[in-house]
Amino acid sequence: MKYKAYKYIVDFEKEEKWLNEMANKGMNFIDYSLPCRYLFEEGNPGEYTYRLELLNNSPNHPESRAYIKFMEEAGAELVSTYFRWVWFRKKSSDGPFDIYSDNSSKIKHYKRVAWFVGLAGLANLVVGLFNFLYGFFISGPQYNYYFNAYISPISFTVAIICIIPFISYIKRIAILTKDSRIHE
Structure with missing residues (x-):
């Protein structure tokens, strides 16, 4: 079953926290669109860890495509994009998921x-x-x-x-x- 939520969040870390709280309840984020619409589907509680990132360029730019491919090779899945924002998720069972290590x-x-x-x-x-x-x-x-x-x-x-x-x-x-x- 799919579930829509409308939420206006300016701070990307608060958005990440909210998406991960939803995932812990078994609601896995699958898409974003305006106006502030988040689409979820039912899943296993705590199955995924979500991260957001603002890219230097649009997701279709060659540098961004190469970066997204790198993230996918590292086990992350691109969930959604909007403008220069990208949402990634990774199976929680694969261990901690941090985009920035330093x-x-x-x-x-x-x-x-x-x-x-x-x-x-x-x-x-x-x-x-x-x-x-x-x-x-x-x-x-x-x-x-x-x-x-x-x-x-x-x-x-x-x-x-x-x-x-x-x-x-x-x-x-x-x-x-x-x-x-x-x-x-």
Whole structure:
């Protein structure tokens, strides 16, 4: 039996945790699509361990295809892709499943994710400001384009939602960098 869940998660580690909690209940993740739709199928509890990754390029790019093939040769299965995000799973019986084994690769991934989330937040901030200014000041009441001003809070809200994980990722980068220096 298949089960759909709609969940908005900005932090990829929280998403991983949730997917693994679902897998521990016997609900195996099999697909993702917008708007924030996760598709699960019933399986054995704890059968899989899930990991997410933001690739440097789209999954169809030759470098990404080579990386995905490498992961599959290492025993991981590509479950789903969206934009540059990929979801992998591996049988729990095969042992621990970690994509990054050292701090430098974790730092690189956190930087990619921070830039991704930060740019999304900045873009929404710019769109929100444009809509606010256009709706109230540029078009003016004679054109009755207040609609733009009324939708600007949506963009501002998305920008604020993006700031929280962005700051969290920056903090994690700082902690990992400090930890790397200590171990050098």
